[in-house]
Amino acid sequence: MNRLSRRDLMIAAAGCAVAPFSAALLSAGELIVDLSNERVGQPPTTFQPIVGTWRIVQDGPDKVIMVDGQPWKANQNNRTALLAERARSFYNASQEDFIDNVKQFAYYPIATLNGVDNFSNGTISLKFKTVAGDLDRCSGILFNVKPNGDWLSTRYNDTEYNITLWTFHDGVRKMVRRGPGREPWHLARDQWHDLKMTVAGTNFKTYIDGQLALEYTPPEPVSGKIGLWSKTDSTSYFKDYVVEPA
DSSP: OOSEEEESOEEOOOOOSSOSSOOEEOOSSEEEEOOTTSOTTSOOSSEEEEESEEEEEEETTEEEEEEEHHHHHHTTTTHHHHHHHHHHHHHOTTOHHHHHTHHHHTTSOEEEETTOSOBOSEEEEEEEEEEEOSSOOEEEEEEEEOTTSOEEEEEEETTTTEEEEEEEETTEEEEEEEOSOSGGGOOOTTSOEEEEEEEETTEEEEEETTEEEEEEOOSSOOOBEEEEEOOTTOEEEEEEEEEEEO
C-alpha cells in the first residue's frame, strides 16, 4: 500500500498547516490508512492530533502511530491551554462549546482521521498494542465526534481487561455498555490485537481479536468524525486503520 490508499472513495486534499489533507466524505468502498510515507519522530499526517502526544515510530519493519502518555503525565497543569489552542484551530474560534469542555476533554488523548468528515454506517477496524501506562493502559476507536467536542469511543482497557463503549457529552464522560467478563479479554501485552466496531443504523457491535465483545442499540444514528482514542498516560501503538462504509 502507498500513502493513503482508496477504493471507490473521493478524497479531496487540502494543503493546510493543521491538516495536510482534509475535507473528505465517504461515499462507497474501503479506506485503508497506510503509514509507509510518514516520517518517524513526527506527528502523523494521516491523522490530526487534537489531545495528547501522537507521533510516528518504527516497530520492527512497520511504521506505526504511537500515543505517548508520558508527556501527558508530565504536563498535566499545561494541557488545557494547549488543547484550547488546538480546538480553536480544528473547530474554528466560534466553537466555544468545545472550548468550554476543554478541562474534562483533556483527559482523553484523541486524533481524528483526515479525509473523513462523516462516518455513519459501516465498519472501522485497527490493530493496537499496549506499551505502557501507570494510571491507564487504554486503546480505542473514536467515532461520532461532534463540533462541540462530544464523542463516542469503544476501547480495550489493559488495567481492567474489559471492552466498553463510552460517551462524552456536555463535558461529562459516561460508560454506555460494558462487555461481559474479564478472562476472555485478558490480552497478552506487547502483542498486536484486532479491534473492530460495526454500525448499522442503531445496531452497534465491538469485536476483539475476531470475537464479539459488546452489543448496544444507540438512541440515535451515528454521525461524525472518527479516529483514535486513548486515556491519560496510556502509551499504545496503532496501525492498519481501515474504514469500510456500508
